[in-house]
Amino acid sequence: MSGLFPFTAIVGQEEMKLALQIAVVDPSVGGVLVFGDRGTGKSTTIRALAGLLPRMKAVVGCPYGCDPAGMAGICERCHGGAKPKSELVPVPVVDLPLGATEDRVVGALDLERALAQGVKAFEPGLLARAHRGFLYIDEVNLLEDHLVDVLLDVAASGENVVEREGLSVRHPARFVLIGSGNPEEGELRPQLLDRFGLSVEVRTPGDIPTRVEVVKRRDAFERDPEGFRTRWAKEDDRLRKRITAARTRLPQVEVPDAMLERAAQLCLKLGTDGLRGELTLMRAARAFASLEGDRCVTDAHLRRVAPSALRHRLRRNPLDDAGSGTRVDRALQEVFG
């Protein structure tokens, strides 16, 4: 691979970048879905995220990268025993390639060891590698159905249960699902749609200066990836610090009751199903406030994250031609005035 494009060098696409940052600050927001035009840098931006993440502490030698501090939800190997040694590792951003087979996703019997030593050992799959990190699915709407089922199950339970080839293994697999795709290739199943906390629509930039800048930066990167990254390293560092600060600040950010009420009003107005919408809206607003350095969630924060948090939860109205984004905007107007 020619290396990662620096996250901060992505021109425009603010909503997508913000949604990804929110997911980093508070993974409990749920995944991020990026849908939109071809060639808008969806994959580039998401992959760039890997270069932005602060390192995390993990138990040395643990195949799942368990958190030495968090005792709940760690794998059997790290459970019990002496206080484990820990090391700093990069947060995993795992690419789920199209055409991956189920055994590689959930994990399977380790063939090498089985054949050479006759040992029945479990070889962790992509879900294990993505634990505590991000699982990225490009062209998520082209993913095969049986894989979607597996992903849904694991994403919901935070645990991967493998029952195959005479193995019976369970291990933690909590990850942030990030999907991207082009709606023209096919719709996403509603169940999977609902799993994503935030949904972003990206469009091709229409104004010439932006387009020129996109082409220039991409070109500069392709010709000299190393040099380009060095030039943007400072900017990336700054953002990384901001994210780290936002993470530490997050527990202290307050959500006033008035804001909870506003969120409820908004969801009511839009007729979103269930409470997931409100919950995500609140969490995203809190993470955004934290990123902004604020201690208290305000109207402004809610407004900014509402489209991403709600647009994919609207019930489809065949008689309303307006896009879901417009409908959220309309409701925002009515609630916030």
Add this chain to the structure above:
Amino acid sequence: MNAPAAPGPGALAALAARLFCVDPAGTGVHLRALPGPARDAWLAATRAMLGEGTPVRRVPVTIPDGRLLGGLDLAATLAAGRPVAERGVLADADGGVVVLAMAERLPTGTAARIAAVMDAGHVMVERDGLALSAPARVGVVALDEGVEPDERPPAVLADRLAFLLDLATVRASEVLGGCAPSDIAQARARLPGVTASDDMVGGLCAAAVALGVDSMRAPLAALRVARAAAALAGRDTVTAEDAGIAAQLVFAPRATRLPAPPEAESEPPQDSPPEDTPPQPQDASAPDSDDPEDLKKSLDEDQELLIDAVKAVLPEDVLAQLAAGLSRRQPSRSRGRAGELCAGSLRGRPAGVRRGDPKAGARLDLLETLRAAAPWQRLRPRAPGSQARIAVRREDFRVSRMRQHSATTTIFVVDASGSSALHRLAEAKGAVELMLAECYVRRDSVAMVAFRGRKAEVLLPPTRSLVRAKRSLAGLAGGGGTPLADAMDAARLLADAVRRKGDSAVVVFLTDGRANVTKAGEGDRAQAEADALASARVLRAEGVNALLVDTSPRPQAAARTMAEAMGARYLPLPHADSRTLTGAVRAASLAG
């Protein structure tokens, strides 16, 4: 600087071949041509220029993922007694070219995999218990043998290919020759050092916007092409000529409009349906506050030159079409052909394998079963005295998944009101009968809804029976109001029922689109039109595949608006007889 002279399509194709050879992985070719001497000559010339050592691999359209990306090598695994990986075609072609045969039939999933490899420059495999990564910097040549406008390679792939060449009017002699492999090698060596000024980049971007080329990949591809052109010409900087070549090769086939001439104030109305409308044209002379003046000025000049270059190579008819403000016909979204695909059935074409027992009619895939069993052979104890060479267990069983094309039901919705003259009705009847005769051969069925007076009625439920159809058609009389909304609802319900059965439905409206009876059955033209539009939107939202044939002697806006609202193809046929009508319907339902 002058705009480059206008080369013919043959010269352009030959030029594209040379530039592709200079930077295969950075560009890519979408070659639209039927098999023939011109295409063979183009491929031969390209191969010759690439030189001896460059791998060129041909990828058949039905290639399984294991061969495309890599997977478990069955023979080697059995021999070695441990899993042995096999490289896929893409990894094999690293540094060379893959030729995708019949790319217009390529499944979107396969295309997306190839596109991912093009983006990353390496293959990442996670399958069959293997995790591999292999470099695969490949140039892609997609051979597109499509005839209909909708028969095209999946957009996910086409968007990434810089050159779009149509060899329909090109003779083999025009693309023969080219340059020596040594020239190509020299240009390749020069390529990394070729620079492009900011003005050039800006000009290319501005020209792309002005020509209605939406994708951001197009200007990037154009820049790479311009650089390759400079390298081939032995220059270290991109000149206006190189940029012009790039615009001709990359933008011209993708142009969806021409910039309005400076004196014309208003843009001609766009003809495409709303969601396909490109962003509003960035008029170069529009005031733009955050744009520095000098940059804009030079952009203007470069852009003019590039647009002239593009105009020079556009065929007359396309040019006229674009100038008239008609956007070039965009391929429609659905790629369904005879019927939508339904997976998981027991009949049809094979579509991969899955674990499972060969029961309930599922077929065992012997090869995949052996492949699954292969790595385990050493571990599995044989019963003493057993002659079996291979121990296959139940968990190794793999069964084929199939998918088949479902049958199509064509639903005719015929306007029998007074406003549609009676002779149109006779034609519609004739068309239904002709379709029916054909459908019998294709195992498809036909249904018919007629509407007149106060409401619509299902005259003929989905059937293949010619006799029955003729009988119910004979009883159809004309005259009365036009309850279009009711007819649409009836058609939607019928289409829904057909789909529930697992078949796909095509709805064909034969009407002039002038509704004058409301849903409630009252004669109120304004309300009737509003009702009809609402019903049309529901049809669209449900994704019903529809065609609207405008039967009025002088086609008017009403029917067109209706067709747009329901997402249907619009087909004005003022002087059609039943035979041409049948032809049109068949073409529409085939193209999906």
